[in-house]
Amino acid sequence: MCGRFWNIQFPFLHSRFKTNWYSIMKPISIFNFHGMPSQIFEPLVSLSLLRIHLQRSSFCSAAAMEWRIGLNIPSANQLINAFSSYCYQRDLDKAMKALDFMQKHRIWADSVTYAELIKCCIARGAIIQGKQVHQHVFSNGYEPKTFLINTLVNMYVKFNMLDEAQALFDQMPERNVVSWTTMIAAYSNSEFSQKALEMLIQMLRDGVRPNMYTYSSVLRACKGSCNLAQVHCSIIKVGLESDVFVRSALIDIYSKWGELQAALCVFNEMVTGDLVVWNSIIGGFAQNSDGDEALNLFKRMKSFGFCADQSTLTSVLRACTSLALLELGRQVHVHVIKFDQDLVLNNALLDMYCKCGSLHDANCTFNRMVEKDVISWSTMIIGFAQNGYSRKALELFKAMRVSGTKPNYITILGVMFACSHAGLVEDGQYYFRSMKKLFGIDPGREHYGCMVDLLGRAGKLEEAMKLIHEMDCEPDAVIWRTLLGACGVHRNMDLAECAAKQILKLDPDDAGTYILLSNIYANSQRWKDVAQVRGSMRDGGIKKEPGCSWIEINKQIHAFILGDKSHPQIDEISSKLNQVIWRLKEMGYVPDTNFVLQDLEGEQSESSLLYHSEKLAIMFGMVSLPKKKTIRIRKNLRICGDCHVFAKLLAKMENRCIVIRDPIRYHHFHDGACSCGDYW
DNA sequence: TTAGGGTTAG
Known part of the structure; x- marks a missing residue:
């Protein structure tokens, strides 16, 4: 029991609920309604029976017992106190029964207690109970504080009920920085991220000053450098650029938009940073395929005395993966053991072994993982397929289905990649045709690309061309390049010229296409055409990337x-x-x-x-x-x-x-x- | 006393 809740914090409760015999009598009917056997209300009930009921029964029955045997007379304070206790103990069932009782008798607890109950509802995903709390705190003219409404708005956000959150936000008599930030964070994480930026503008117009919480949320909503520059200026204007949360969010968003130099500038201005800021910059370089710089920053981080956590190690593994540094990856594995239960880190480790071509280590890692998600399975399937073990990839896919893990877009792509690289035309066609029916996944451009590869490699060039024309979406240069490669293998000059034309329409500077076409002509002794292609390259200043x-x-x-x-x-x-x-x-x-x-x-x-x-x-x-x-x-x-x-x-x-x-x-x-x- | 930053597969 929390002592402070024995004091009535809401003096108006006295006027709304007077602790007299009349008010105490009313609950009895409620308790009966809750199913108390009538004999329990006899005055000579023993203390041991009370103890049993206190252990087994709900709050309401225990309170009734206490009252009936005269040991205690529950006042509004006592009931509120019991309610608080259930809320802080996260005993949702009992708290809700108490809330029901309070609702019927117009008793209200304090905002902090309701906030605790709402936290409990969020943690349990208890939408119905959350709505009951919402209804209760607005009932009978009770006016909840802004703090409590913010908590309710946040509850709807956490339940992914943005319309309800917005409706409640709109009804608020006054909104503070937390109210605005809650909604901005909600929209930043949603598909309506533009709305987050609009709300920031509205907030400023309303004269509410954004704080570090607001900016660290709204940055995620920035799409492109224009928005980002405006928000960054605003951060500097209000003097929040040195906040570590804002700084890491800035580094992260600049990295996501590929502006690594800007991210590095923000990072280098830092005088006292924290581990997350380091993780942001290391992750930024690792995700932008600059493994060298990511590893250099990691070394610097260690020289500053920071210890790597699972996020750091995940990025370091990604850097090893992009550079194919198996030995360094193995050294990192030693540190991964400390975080053995971390799924994301284990997935990164698995991917590192696959991409460094050590399938034995990858397989051991996969088999040791206690928890596996669709990414773990997909990584291993793709790992087998890319390393030339297509049959194993398909066997693993069958095992994945048996395990009950639902495949996604990328898993199916891996399966089709396995089929195309092993010449398994029938299997590939089966998965392509039935992916919607079996897994509920619509074939995307990449799946079509795999099919074009599959058919093209098998010499079914006309079928591949037909499939390209049947696509729902526009074929991109990658698909045409796939067809061009197959035309080279099977020496189909007419289709090769058609594919090359399409690629150069979409990507006029693609040196690979000129070279492929030149090779196809050369293999057929068409030297004039070879010279023409080389002339076009020379005239266009197009150079092949050196091997x-x-x-x-x-x-x-x-x-x-x-x-x-x-x-x-x-x-x-x-x-x-x-x-x-x-x-x-x-x-x-x-x-x-x-x-x-x-x-x-x-x-x-x-x-x-x-x-x-x-x-x-x-x-x-x-x-x-x-x-x-x-x-x-x-x-x-x-x-x-x-x-x-x-x-x-x-x-x-x-x-x-x-x-x-x-x-x-x-x-x-x-x-x-x-x-x-x-x-x- | 409510709101905020970094990590995984094509």
């Missing part, structure tokens, strides 16, 4: 670019490469100069082919790592056919695994074969 490969050795990342001889060990690497090629040629390796044509910027000779960046990176792995250690490479462009053959033969000759991650998928080379089954 680059990265390898992690002793926590250092080494980058290799075709023709770049700046690496300090380049002589050793070149010498090793020449030895290896000589030995491979003895095994029957013949450089496939068809692929020289892909490299329009480089020398068109066998030597340029032999110095493709992944070959250099593999050689550096060979001279730097222990003999049996897997060599893991990440590269920015798709692997060419010659490097693919080279890696397969080398893996067999050296009896070691080589893993190459390209922008689309992974190649695990082992014993003369690749996990992609030469189908990529």
Whole structure:
């Protein structure tokens, strides 16, 4: 019992509810209504019976007992006190029974107690009870304080009942900064984020000064740099730019809009920050694929004495994922153990192992996870599919369905990716045709893209083209590029020209399209057309992105670019490469100069082919790592056919695994074969 | 005494 509630805090209760025999008698009928057996009302009921009922029965029956046996006479104060006690104990059922009693007898508690009850309703998702509290505090002319109405508005927001929240907000006789901020936060988190910005303007017009709570909420509603700049100016004007909540929200929103330099400026102005501000800036860089900077900031954070929490580690893992830093990722895993039950962190760990090509570690992590959600399952399915284990991906999808986890848009995309990369045309078509019926998911542009890939790879180019024309939405450059790639494989010149035309309409500077088209012409000996494509590229100043490969050795990342001889060990690497090629040629390796044509910027000779960046990176792995250690490479462009053959033969000759991650998928080379089954 | 910031899959 909370002593302070023994004092009547609302003097008007005396006038509304007089504690006399008449008023005490009234509850008796209520108690009977609640089902008390009539014999309980006999005056000679024993104390032990009372104890039993106090333990088993509701507040109302206990209060009735107390009154009947004359041990205690419940006054309005006592009833309010009991109600408060139930509210603070979060005993919702008893509190609601007491509330019902109070409602019938026009008794009101204080705002703080109702706020506690509302918190309890929110925590339990008890909408009906929450509405009863709302009705009670507005009944019989009672005028709740602004504080209490704010709490009710917040309750509707938490129940995702924005219309009810807005209606109550509109009825408020006066609104303070909390009232406005509650609604602004609600709209910022909703699909009506523009409304949050409109409310900020209305609030200022009403003469209510926004505070740090308001700004940290409204920032999330900013769409684009224009809104953001205006809100940022407003923050500076009211002198709130140094608040850590506002600062982290600013960093976060600038990062979300890709304005990392602006985010960094906000961060660098900080004199005393907290862990969340550090997490905001690290997360910002990690999410914008700048893993290097994210890791640098993480090092700085540690030098300032901050300890990483689950959010920090999640971003650090994401940085490792984008850079394919398996060894560093493994070190982070040691710290993840501290937060073993954190689902989001475990999902990030799982993704790191998948994207770093270590499926064994990924599978162990997945199997150890106590809690799995749709992201965990999707990550593992996509991980299997991208690493060339399509059958395992489909088996896991079946297990997911058995587990009862509902697949979503991305899960189905992963399943279709598995089908397209394993040539499982019938399975892919089945999932595509039945996804709406089986899972309630409408096929989106990406699903169509997977189907075009599936049909195109299988040589069903006309069917792929037909599907593009059947799409509900406009096909984008990615879909046309997929078709163009398939036309290259199956040498369909007419369709290739049509697809290339569509891509260049949508993305006129796409170097990849010019190169693909040029290769298709070259493979058919159409040299005039090859020259025309190259001329267009030259005239348009369009340059191919240079091929680059990265390898992690002793926590250092080494980058290799075709023709770049700046690496300090380049002589050793070149010498090793020449030895290896000589030995491979003895095994029957013949450089496939068809692929020289892909490299329009480089020398068109066998030597340029032999110095493709992944070959250099593999050689550096060979001279730097222990003999049996897997060599893991990440590269920015798709692997060419010659490097693919080279890696397969080398893996067999050296009896070691080589893993190459390209922008689309992974190649695990082992014993003369690749996990992609030469189908990529 | 009500309102606020950072983390996961294509």
